[in-house]
Amino acid sequence: MNKSNRRKFIGTAAVLVAGTAATAMPVIYANHNEMNNKEEFPVVHHVFFWLKNPASKADRDQLVAGVKTLSAIETVNHLKVGIVASTEKRDVVDNSWAVSELIFFKDLAGQAVYQTHPIHLEFIKNCSHLWEKVIVYDALDA
Known part of the structure; x- marks a missing residue:
């Protein structure tokens, strides 16, 4: 390998290493934020919906x-909406539901505000005709 090719190789390798490091930084930062959110928002509200017409x-x-409209409620710190994933079928996996919501609150008072908030009540009014069953799991960080 001559000097010119070696310099190009070293330059290209340096760019690739720097690019890889820069790409990884947001992932590390995002994981750091997720850890902080767990401590910052210890109240978890997980709801599972079964549709009247699952097909x-x-x-x-x-x-x-x-x-998704529930994210506009001021005490909702983070909202995730999910549908059933096509994961491995196992006895411990319940995939009978259709839609889930996972909401994080700063405290129980914020969760109480959510329950009676006009946006939540409007959601129930507009969407309750779609579901036949709802199960809610509320939890606090242990």
Whole structure:
């Protein structure tokens, strides 16, 4: 390898290393924030919905859109909306539901505000005709 090619190789390698490091930094930063969110928002509200018409993608999409409106409530610190994942079928996995919401609150008072908030009540009014069953799991960081 001559000097010119060696310099190009070293320059290219340095750019690749720097690019890889820069790309990894947001992931490290995001994981750091996730750890802080756990401590900052210790109240978890997880809701599972079973649709009246489970074969209807339109009903599922309408419910997903409705759940997403809940993020506008001021005490909702983080909202995730999910649909059933096609993961391995095991006895411990319940994939009978259609849509889930996972909300993080700073405290129990914030969760109480959410329950009676006009946006939450409007969501129930507009979307309750879509589901036949709802199960809620509320938890505190241990």
